[in-house]
Amino acid sequence: MGMTITEKIIARAAGKERVKVGDFVNAGVDKLYIKDLRFSKKEDAKGLYGVLLEVLQSMGTDRVWDAKRIITNLDEQPARTDRRAEGQDMARKFAREQQSILYEGAEGGIGHNVMVEHGHVKPGEFIVGADSHTCTYGALGSFATGIGFTETIGVLATGKIWLKVPPAIRFELTGKPGPCVVGKDIVLWAAGKIGYEGAINRTLEYTGPGINEVSIESRLTLCNMAVEMIAVNAIVPPDDRTVAYVREVSEGGFDILQSDPDAQYEQAYTVDLSKIEPQVAAPEYPANAHPVGDFRGMKIHQGFIGTCTNARIEDLRMAADILRGRKVQPGIRLIITPASFEAHRLAEKEGLLEIFRQADATVTSSECGLCVRPSLAAGEVCISSGNRNYRGRMGPKESSVFLSNAATVAASAVTGEITDPRELL
């Protein structure tokens, strides 16, 4: 019996010929991502680094397992809470003392985007991260999953983690997406199809001839939202686009693995991309997804283009195509937070920032931003390009969040109500 690409990566990391669904393995980690907040003292009074130092001391060392495989990022710039500032202070101390990699300032942005853009994610790698959206990296053909506080300390000390091999759900993509249909629409459609909890403890694999039509940015969105279906990981097996992208941003070689033709899938769905319309997810779950037309006339107060889900250059370009020569409706606010300073710089170069300014949108510096910081009053409605629309995600529990792609956010900000972006093309 064949193996899926996820099983092959786990097998290699565990030093085994083969693994099968349900096996527990002890795997060696290629990269560890840690976000700044994990260093705060929320979960343990000693903080992550404090506990780690005790563990290292008992090992007779003061060094982590492999400093060059550990990447830390400051996801909020500047820090706006005591807890964040404390976490960032510890993150910097950790990186300085252990000589591991840390991104902040103009090199940074949202960690998950920074990881990808700086070449820390390669096909075939086994990556874990102290943040749930670590699953984003599956877009480049790696296995990537989020881990908890204590196991982060375990990986820092030993470079190893134990886990269970997940069964896989396959989405076989065919056809070519129409205008204003990107990764976000595909993943919201998929969430709507399998439902909230639909992928719990499972792998999502996006494959088929249609994947050639899906950009790297869109693949990152596909994999980013796997955790909203409570999947362990999501993966797009590497193809020419992957190889070209990874060569551009990183050095050295990598493993191109593919699923075997006779690999086993627990469920399989076929999706004709030409039939997918721009999707909108109503509060309070991403799986509440329907075609944008179903929400016609829904009034909004705020549009937000940001987060590790949809604020990359592809999203900024889509938004600019809608906003060019138009203005955000008076009384409505549109906030645009490029996912990284790299995306910010590109947008500047391409003249997109000027289009946003002319449209009366507010462009902020790159960070998680409104994804985790309240910006809505009770009763207000936001349409966001992010990944989560749980109750109270962006404000008090009487506020609400709809999710869509960046073009739909821009179109809705122009009209003041949820709008099909294809009408403004």
Next chain:
Amino acid sequence: MAPLVVRGRIWKFGDSIDNGNIDGVMEGVDPEFKNKVAPGDILVAGKFFGMGASDEHAPRFLKQAGIAAIGAESISNIYQRTLVNIGLPAMECPGISRLVEEGDEIEIDFTSGKVPNLRSGQIGSGDKLPEIALRILQQGGLIPYLKGQFASKETRSQV
């Protein structure tokens, strides 16, 4: 140190209990639970126990409340690892909801995967934890395990 064979009275919960519900000792499902539970009790849950956010507050609450073991139809993977890593044994036991009633005394044998109901005499079974998880549990969690492991002069590569 967590024993690997746990015998105790059970508290039974349903499906899809997420981390938010578990926080404050199952406060989201039963606000009175923290006053009813006694050290050594076993928590039995349905499908998808511990789904959602993965911060360690909520599972640490369960441990502090004295919950000695968890058996559930299914457990979110990351949650199961977290529970083991903080020294609270948890096993997936498909069919367990049908096997037990509130207040039953059961045993969960984490070494064999057997789950006998001491009232009914029926024996369920679970998905045995790997060797590494059992060793972690024996030490009371990942942090004491790591400290003990290295204090006994083994090398990093043997983990």
